Amino acid sequence: MTVHLISNFKFNKMKKILIISALVILLPLSFYLFQPIAVYTTGWSQLPNKNTLEPLKVHQDSISKKADSLFRDIFNNLKAPAFSVAVGKNNKLIWSNVMGYQDIENNTKASLDTKFRIGSTSKAVTSIGLGVLLQNGKLDFDSKVNQFVPYANTDLSEVTMKQLASHTSGIRNYGTCFCFPIWEYYNNEEYATVEESVSIFNDDELLFPSGTDFSYSTYNYTLLSAMIEGAAQKEFRDFMQVSVFDPLGVNIEAEKEMNPSKHLSKFYDIENKKYKEVYKVNNSNKWAGGGFLASPTDLVTVGNAFLNHTLLRKEIMHALIQPTALKNGQINKQNYAIGWRNDIIESKIEGLSGTQIIHHGGTALGSTSLLILFPEYNMSISLLMNRSGSSSDLFKYAYDIAKLFISKS
The missing domain is CATH 1.20.5 (Single alpha-helices involved in coiled-coils or other helix-helix interfaces)
Known part of the structure; x- marks a missing residue:
């Protein structure tokens, strides 16, 4: 016992x-x-009083004064720490303003130089680089991955540049992984090369035979940046700097953990009038499709150049904005072209119904972006804020601003 x-x-x-x-x-x-979920319930602070904030710029002409007033109203509706907008027309920057905090904790106000994460608007920026290579004959729409990316696996090797750029390749989007944290979207690993970034999905099966369907995936643009490197014989960032950013005189950058950008905003989640900084992520695995930093004036300069054929010939610009057809002849369900969506504004939008828009939104942790071009009016508008959200929420405000400056024609 x-x-x-x-x-x-x-x-x-x-x-x-x-x-x-x-x-x-x-x-x-x-x-x-599960760290992003684990930390989400803590660290919230009360938002500062917005009543003390004013737009940075006070304009004098009547249309711009109306824009300043509208801008203030939009800022109050968005509940964003900072909101920044720029408008370009006839290849000139005609209005811009900014309001709020670049850094709440340090009471740093945002300026027109403040850079935000632009998320998937990066794809529109990358399309300009693709246009340069198309124009120089170093790439064409039918160029295959295996011509420029020797490390791509067999399933990816026959995918074309056009299929990658239009999300018809069949490459998957973010998923779970054997990593910390478990979700690829919250990746915080530094990738030294594009080849390392491609390794995330290089061995995965395609969702469907390339060209037969549409499935939006930022990883398309990661592989696309590998094709750009092979065609240009330069690292992706260097090529974009030398061939796009320097010629256009813009300060767009690829986000880097080391040597962070000057004038970089902090990024926030907002909930119930409280804020907290977002979970720290590393975007080095998706510079081409979701990792650029820019101000609205940078993006409007890109939009102006695109509409006015400053860097790309007219026929190249038109080729980049043609929605891609699937192998069955049908246009893909998002009217997606080469880094841009090409749509007609719904009839219910008073004053703009039937107007063509070329656009791309972006959602990144702690930042929301929209770049929208109005070819009929030779006008570009960029809206950026340093809070998580949906770019679809910004369209109404873009239209309201556009109508002010269209009336000035």
Whole structure:
């Protein structure tokens, strides 16, 4: 009996030790796997009083004064720490303004130089680089991955440049991974090369045969940047700097953890009049499709140049904005072209119904972006804010601003 009791005691003790050991291992592991969720419930602070804030610029002409007033109203509706807008027309910057905080904690006000994450608006920027290579004959729409990317696996090797740029390749989007945290969207690993970035999805099966369907995926543009490197014989960032940003005189940058950009905003989540900085991520695996930093004036300069054929010939510009047809002849469901969506404004939008727009929005952690071009009016508008949200929420405001400056024609 005594031996039996002692044996049970030892067994129970060992069981407790094993349970405690498992908890010691599993609890930290679970925290790191699901860290974005684990930290989301803490660290919220009260937003500062907006009543003390004013737009940075006060314009004098009547249309711009109306724009300043509208801008103030939009800022108050958005509940963003900072909101920045620029408008270009006939290849000139005609109006811009900014309001709010670049850095709440340090009471730093945003300026016209403040840079925001532009998320998937990066794809429109990258399309300009593609246009340069098309124009120089170093790439064409039917160029295949295996011509420029020797490390791409067999499934990816026959995909064309056009299929990547129009999201008809079949490459998957973000998923889960054996990484910390478990979601690829929250990646915080620094990738030294585009080849390392491609390795994330290089061995995965395609969702469908290339060209037969549409599935939006930023990884298309990661592989596209590898094609750009092969065609240009330069690293992607260097090519964009030398061939696009320097000629246009813009200060767009690829986001880097080391040597962060000057005038870089902090990025926030907003909820119930409270704010907190977003989970720290690293966008080095998706510069071409979601990793650029810019101000609205930078993006409007790009839009102006695109509409006015400053860098790209007219026929190249038109080729980049033609919605891509699938192999069955049908246009893809998002009217997606080469880094741009090409749409007609719905009839219910008073004053703009039936107007063509070329556009791309972007959603990044702690930032929301919209770049929208109105070819009929030779006008570009960029809106950026340093809070998480949906770019679809910005269209109404873009239209309201556009109508002011269209009336000036």
